[in-house]
Amino acid sequence: MPRPRIEDAEDRLLAAGLNLFARRGTERVNTNTIAKRARLAIGTFYAHFPDKHALLREIQMRTIGALRNARVEATRGAGTNPEEQVRASAVAAVAFAESHAEAYRVTFGRERAGAAAHGPVVSESSRPTADGLRRLQAAGRLDPDLDPDLAARAYLAMEVGTILWWLDDPVRAGREGVVDTLVRLHPAQAARVG
Amino acid sequence: MPRPRIEDAEDRLLAAGLNLFARRGTERVNTNTIAKRARLAIGTFYAHFPDKHALLREIQMRTIGALRNARVEATRGAGTNPEEQVRASAVAAVAFAESHAEAYRVTFGRERAGAAAHGPVVSESSRPTADGLRRLQAAGRLDPDLDPDLAARAYLAMEVGTILWWLDDPVRAGREGVVDTLVRLHPAQAARVG
Amino acid sequence: MPRPRIEDAEDRLLAAGLNLFARRGTERVNTNTIAKRARLAIGTFYAHFPDKHALLREIQMRTIGALRNARVEATRGAGTNPEEQVRASAVAAVAFAESHAEAYRVTFGRERAGAAAHGPVVSESSRPTADGLRRLQAAGRLDPDLDPDLAARAYLAMEVGTILWWLDDPVRAGREGVVDTLVRLHPAQAARVG
Amino acid sequence: MPRPRIEDAEDRLLAAGLNLFARRGTERVNTNTIAKRARLAIGTFYAHFPDKHALLREIQMRTIGALRNARVEATRGAGTNPEEQVRASAVAAVAFAESHAEAYRVTFGRERAGAAAHGPVVSESSRPTADGLRRLQAAGRLDPDLDPDLAARAYLAMEVGTILWWLDDPVRAGREGVVDTLVRLHPAQAARVG
DNA sequence: AATGAATGAGATTTCATTCAT
DNA sequence: TATGAATGAAATCTCATTCAT
Structure with a gap:
């Protein structure tokens, strides 16, 4: 009988899932609770997502896309100078996280959605950073001994770890301090030549 | 029917848990499987640990302790010069992880450890690093604008993230490359003065 | 695989629980057996009742309500004279139990019902009896030294104990004998004045 | 190795069991806890009692025996007059319970130790009361229509129920009030002739 | 006789998923 | 499309009991 054509069922499920995953952790949330929070029946959940992890993956994919867009936008608006680029990217990441x-x-928290889900996500994200480092090496402005992939990966682990720590306890450091530290320790700065 | 007076039930449970947690992730392992893998009855599991997470916590505590000892040992054997100290510590961490x-x-994987259980662990671990940075600042050998706690935390996130990535795919980089990168990006190097 | 849109799951669980509790006693019955007896999956049990004791409580509440209704009905149909009232109530209780x-x-058996769950139930039930005794005392028809609450509670313990004994072995005494004994030993008779 | 010849292991187990059964109810207590409370190993429990219910039965048997002795003692010291006998017995029961x-x-509480354990216990206890009532009928001092077994059983249910209620909340009535009520409602009083 | 680690059947409870309506 | 009662595999945890020492 009930078929009231819910307009935004999917959005409501995503919002409910996001909120519950963030609060309780991925494994502590069940689909019935997500559906209830979205004020939908459990059947509606499965009409929109094949299973619980599909919802999680969707949330993470959207988040990664949005963060990437924010970085692109920010670096586009910044100067061409490496430090400006690095800083713009860090500022964008911190602002997005906030x-x-x-x-x-x-998306990045200390938890996982089934072993493999994460690795690809992060390594994908590290490619632009690695490419940037390679360009700096080609231009002779970065220590040629540095492994760009390794350094890019190291930087992103640092960025994520630092931002998560800051989100959990924003009092310990201001937003600017976080950005400054990230920029300071970014390979493009830390291993720059000249 | 009990019978076989097991010699080292607890050690066998820890070993079985470690192996299974590493392979499948904390949430995909159950106490029955751990007990079976240890060739013990499920009741024996609960005679030794109140629940699954207690076993996990014990594994993590032992690991953190062992890693700390390895670092202490390594830095004690190294010179007093900051770079040597930093390198010795990184070498110890990489060797331990290997x-x-x-x-x-x-212990450090991107995996739920009961959410909060982890934060304290890592921030505790970052204290020696932060203290080292403070000493360098006091000696005028490190940029005084750097927030030592923030930088220490950032470095550890980087170290852990990089090592985990390397463990998952050791072919991408050699052990020395990893160590070099860690040393390069360590705050004591990256923001050193003079 | 769900499927068969059960009509009256809750009623069937109540009936199955009643039957099994009566046969084996509360603690010797488990939720799996109740669900199986009701030809329902165990999950269905927990969809209707939070746990085994909730089912038991529901059964007891319904029974107490039904018995109270039976008494009210019976005493309404009886004369206003105390003995008639007492007899009508006893007849109703015996008939209900039968x-x-x-x-x-x-509901009343010598069985754990979660210890304290029962006390209130019985004392609540004893209030009408106590009020009746008080009225008789006010009318000078009952020994004023009798403590009405104590006597009411004593009578109900007697009524329940006697009926339970009779139910377990109805041959030892006829229904009328039971009723006569109850009436005889009811405070309103036993301590009547004049 | 450990064989320190525990002097009173059995007594300690009985005391521990009594205390725990009373506090938590029969089904909520396990043998390991009883042994621990008695400061004995679980093996020692099974060296003295075949199982948990044997311990409970022993406690109940001892209690019933002791109560019977107390009644015998008390009625022996009382006069031969029925009311004195009844009162002496009630006083003894209340004092014993206290x-x-x-x-x-x-022993008598609203709980049971496996369905049948109790019935025999109580019916056994009701025999002396029934015999007393029969003697009164033979002497023409008690209504001959009263069924002595039924009345005896009814009285004991009342005595037990009233005393248990009083034990749970001794403030509601004094010891004398309880005894008076019991005597008042005892068949020998309630249905006496002449 | 006393010990207590070990046992494992069994009870409780959860929750992803289905499907008739 | 939406509903939500029903499902049942699977996980957690308990505890009476055994037996080598």
């Missing part, structure tokens, strides 16, 4: 704390935590 | 890959993954 | 033997046993 | 509250509760 305004989308739940999504950031669910 | 020889205790499962324990390293279970 | 036609709902399982429910009577489960 | 000074052995745990044992009284464990």
